[in-house]
Amino acid sequence: MLAGAQESYWIESTAPTAYPRLTEDLDTDVVVIGGGIAGLCTAWELTEAGHRVALVEADRIATGVTGYTTAKLSVLHTLIYDDLRTTFDQVSAQQYARSQQAAVDRVAEVTARLGVDCELERVPAYTWAESAGTLEKVRAEAAAAAAAGLPATFVTETGLPFPVAGAVRVDGQAQFHPRKYLLALAGDLTRQGGRIFERTRATGLHEGDPCTVTTEAGHTVTARHVVIATHYPVFDRALLFARLQPRRELVVAAAIPAGQDPLGTFLTPDDNTRSVRTTPYRKGERLLIVTGEHFTPGNGDAAERWQRLVDWTGQRFPDARIVYRWATQDNSTTDRVPFIGRYRPGSDNVYVATGFGGWGMSSGVLSGQLLAALISGDAPEWAGLYDPRRLGLLREAGTMLKAQAEVAGHFVGDRVRSSHVDSIDDIAPGSGAVVRIRGQQCAAYRDAAGEVHARSARCTHLGCIVSFNEAETAWECPCHGSRFAVDGAVIQGPANSPLPPFE
Missing domain, CATH: 3.50.50.60 (FAD/NAD(P)-binding domain)
Incomplete structure (x- = not known):
């Protein structure tokens, strides 16, 4: 559980x-x-x-x-600036930094002008490294971010309750209640x-x-x-869709004593990404929000990944008490x-x-x-x-070709791949599976009462075959990230119409 x-x-x-x-x-x-x-x-x-x-x-x-x-308002987007000055140019890196910082400052300005109580806190942002390979990238990022005009420095000490190999620090960032x-x-x-x-x-x-x-x-x-x-x-x-890559990521939120607040927003690309921040919670406590374990929708055991995140949080913050968990999704462009x-x-x-x-x-x-x-x-x-x-x-060519090869693999391969169940009778209560019936693929879910909800397994966006995310009780398209409820209703696009009933 x-x-x-x-x-x-x-x-x-x-x-x-x-x-x-x-x-x-x-x-x-x-x-x-x-x-x-x-x-x-x-x-x-x-x-x-x-x-x-x-x-x-x-x-x-x-x-x-x-x-x-996770609601981090930051210009420090993992390791973006060294990449921008290499794949674009130095001017583009500077424009990215100025425009993103203007957005962070806009929230602070509007919050003050409208008198919004959104728990806005100005804090430093860090991208930290634990492995030797990431450490060199972090050093390069600190130099690139500074060259882009940000108040970026390379540091070896942070507010995290564990040692880091090194980190980029940028002051003047924020976190809030979105x-x-x-x-x-x-x-x-x-x-x-x-x-x-x-x-x-x-x-x-x-x-x-x-x-x-x-x-x-x-x-x-x-x-x-x-x-x-x-x-x-x-x-x-x-x-x-040929230039966007969907990514799903898990979140756990834990109550910690207010005195253990690391005072900042933190992210590392190590360990399949780990992101840390806090927000006000109950008296004497902060809510620690930890994100990571990213994967393509429809690919991966969310329950197992959530457990990894829970374990990591307990190891790094021993007094943390998990109170919430959820998942988020975003798209990255090919550049x-x-x-x-x-x-x-x-x-x-x-x-x-x-x-x-x-x-x-x-x-x-x-x-x-x-x-x-x-x-x-x-x-x-x-x-x-x-x-x-x-x-x-x-x-963009390399990333675009790789992404479309993965989509093509799902579009063709998932149509001929065997399911882990042979018939609807094999589906346990609370579970779902794609079952082939009369030569067609059916997305079948059996609820706790034993009733079967059967929908077409073809995503209504471009026709890829969905798969079942048992931890979140949803059908997911591995091609472009559309998500559907067990009754076929659209949870998340790009699909704009529900999975039709399977008669």
Whole structure:
């Protein structure tokens, strides 16, 4: 039995939202699709700039990927700066540093201006090394980050309760409660005249001047501009799926004595990634949030990986008491820089924000700043760095080919691979499996009462075969990361329609 309640602390510690569904056709200046941090920040920045804005969210705002983040606001994105100055150039590394720091500072500015109680704390950020190989990379990263204009130093001492081989330290970073911040932003947005519609799934997009977005219920939103901020683009005419790699990562949260707070945010690429931060919790305690064990959705035993994370936390923080656990998901681009800007060549009025690579807090806020500036006709100097229309074949070719080879392997191989069960009768209560019936693959789940829920095993995005994640009770597509509930409902895109029933 895994320790901790399987729920996000951010969601559990805040009240649910109840914005209305869209029940009629609507005309506006900008429609933002997606109510996570990128969508909400974009909608708020546009409203601040005087635009009429409508935001549509398929479920509830800030309950998707944003509701399951670790919420570190940092410019120190693992080992990014040494890579940027090598694969791009020194100017690009400097622009990345300035734009990401501007996003961190924007949260502090808005928090103060609106009087938001989101537990914002300014702390240093560290990327640490334990192995000799990583140590040399950390030294190079410290030099590259300093050359990019950040107050970066190489240190051998941190606030962690165990020794490190070395670390990059950057001061002036932050951590906060993401839901408290975003719900306050949503409230201010609607007070200024912006509109939010929950339980309103966008299913169609007609590009033009104006554009038209169609919802699952058949209503339309007509707007001059459209922003697709759905984490993984639900409309992918730009073929971004070939340049995005989904990654799932696990989280455990443990109560520790307040005096054991390491006072910072920390990450190491060693041990299949370990990320550490804290947040205020009960009197005399802090909540230690540990992340790691990343894997491709549909590939890997989540329960076993969670246990590894629990064990690591107990070894490094002996007084830690696990109280929550959850999982998060993100997408990385093939050159590690997010796609934020015009959707594709010839797309003058449609914009996208995706590919944050595990750093969605700063990049989500940056998306709001950048997209609002582009739509208002005032692009900042770093707009070209994030432009989704860029394509560096030398930078991206190797990663892109490897990713597509893995997708092709699943697309073909999973259709002929045998299941670990021969028939639905072999599926135990609380378990699921893909079973071949009459030559077709059926995603079958048996609930605790013994009833079988049977859906088509073909992902409704591009037709890959899903697999069952028993620890999270969900069907997952290993090709592009779509996730479905046992009744077939979409949990996470890019799929935009449910798994159909298997008769």
